[in-house]
Amino acid sequence: MANTIMSKAERREERFGYLFISPWIIGFIAFAAFPIVASLLISFMKWDIYQAPSWVGWDNFNHLFHDKLFYKSMRVTLVYSAFAIPLGLIFGLALSLLLNMNIRGINTYRTLFYLPSVISGVAIAMVWKWIFNSDYGLLNYMLSLIGIHGPKWLEDPNWILTTYIIMSLWGIGGSAIIFLGGLQNIPGHLYEAAKIDGAKVMQRFSKITLPLLTPTLFFQLLMGIIGSFQVFTSAFIMNGRGGSASGGGPENEGLFYMLYLYQKAFKSFDMGYASAMAWVGGLISFVLAIIVYKSQGRWVFYDADDNNGKGRTA
Incomplete structure (x- = not known):
């Protein structure tokens, strides 16, 4: 019962x-x-929203790999990722080390550095568009004060991608807070023991801090790869409406993958092609993430070995 x-x-x-x-x-x-x-x-259909979709099989994917702008947008995105992700990790880690200092008002500094991460992407893009303006922008004005003639950041195909890479560092506060959590998770007695043994600052960083931060670094790297394939707002606001037929800026050097996908979907109304792009882009980012995930056994250090023998004690 x-x-x-x-x-x-x-x-x-x-x-x-x-x-x-x-x-x-x-x-x-x-x-x-x-x-x-x-x-x-x-993705297997031809559909322009106005008419009923029709089945075309693999045509969208076949056309995709013969599209020069597809390869251009992929190259722009990958080059951006190759620079923006490492720089974001380096500056985020450096900032977290500063925010981990025990000084007066440190919580206020942490809040101030984190705030840019939660501000609207459109607002940030508008501000940076003014900063990088070649005629009356703040950056070129500051450069002129030291006798340097600034480039046409958003109008020169040689500089536009550099512009977006610099702009990506605006959000390192969010990365720094995650690193800060990892730093505060490191047992303090490890540093005390290292000091007793006579280890210098850089030795403590390379032998204790960096190895024990690799799980956090691993997470940030994965998120960076996924996020780099989702760059859209800044590109759309800053050069998405002009500079080329596809809205990718001068010579399409600012044509990010998601921007090109958007142009295909909501400017050309080729929903089938845009869906095929979405799946191919998702697959590429997934493969890159898997490669990084599979490599963690070689460089990610944990506090203790797990049952499978992966990870090493720092």
């Missing part, structure tokens, strides 16, 4: 559990699962 009553109570608890998580389940199905499946189907 007790088992029967307990079984009913468990079933009731289970029903309530599903009831409480049902908003998330409904939201996931409506706004994540359904769009993903729909985009996969649309």
